[in-house]
Amino acid sequence: xxxxxxxxxxxxxxxxxxxxxxxxxxxxxxxxxxxxxxxxxxxxxxxxxxxxxxxxxxxxxxxxxxxxxxxxxxxxxxxxxxxxxxxxxxxxxxxxxxxxxxxxxxxxxxxxxxxxxxxxxxxxxxxxxxxxxxxxxxxxxxxxxxxxxxxxxxxxxxxxxxxxxxxxxxxxxx
Numbered sequence: 001x002x003x004x005x006x007x008x009x010x011x012x013x014x015x016x017x018x019x020x021x022x023x024x025x026x027x028x029x030x031x032x033x034x035x036x037x038x039x040x041x042x043x044x045x046x047x048x049x050x051x052x053x054x055x056x057x058x059x060x061x062x063x064x065x066x067x068x069x070x071x072x073x074x075x076x077x078x079x080x081x082x083x084x085x086x087x088x089x090x091x092x093x094x095x096x097x098x099x100x101x102x103x104x105x106x107x108x109x110x111x112x113x114x115x116x117x118x119x120x121x122x123x124x125x126x127x128x129x130x131x132x133x134x135x136x137x138x139x140x141x142x143x144x145x146x147x148x149x150x151x152x153x154x155x156x157x158x159x160x161x162x163x164x165x166x167x168x169x170x171x172x173x174x
Contacts, residue, residue: 024055028142028150029102029117031133036060039119039133041091041102043150044069052154054147056093056100058119068093068100072154075165079148079158085109087144097123106144115141 023030023042030040038061046052052072059065070076076092088105104117117139118132133139148158156165 026142026150027140028054028146029104029133029140031117031139031141032136033118033131033133038064039102039117039131040064052150054091054093054150056102058100066095066100068095070094072151072156072165075151075156077147077151077165080144089145089147091147098128099123104141104144104146115144117141 023040024044026043026045028041028043031038033039037059038057040055040057042055042057044050044053044055054070054072054076056068056070057064057066070091070093074094076094078090078092080087080089086105086107088103090101090103093100093102099122101120101122102117103120104115106115107113114135116132118130120127121129121131133141151158151165152168155168157168158164159166
């Protein structure tokens, strides 16, 4: 199945994504993770003075406890490796010794499987917390490959041999 066919097949499973109140730009993930906290990841298109970036907000709606920004040039998107029953990708937000890795996934072998998303909080190799989006009408999750597509739409390409994102016009390293 080609990527285009897969996206067409998944389209009916994805709720329309509208910008959430706290998002500047496109909402990629917006969901409650418990009774009082939300996870929100957006694609900020940037302005003349700033480059495009993924943004992260976590905490009570409208008053997040933590906000982070990862410029697309940081290359923190990890695309699906092509293996396994789950299609997934993630974007990492670095904050000191901690990494907030937001992921979204789809089990391609389960009929009518919903899109899922969440965040893993890491310190080095130690997993400190793993929170998953609660399903329901307040949950918005972008289609699979939305993170990688944002990178390519902004002029980046994945160098598979080196495992890094490079500007489209940059030649691969030898």
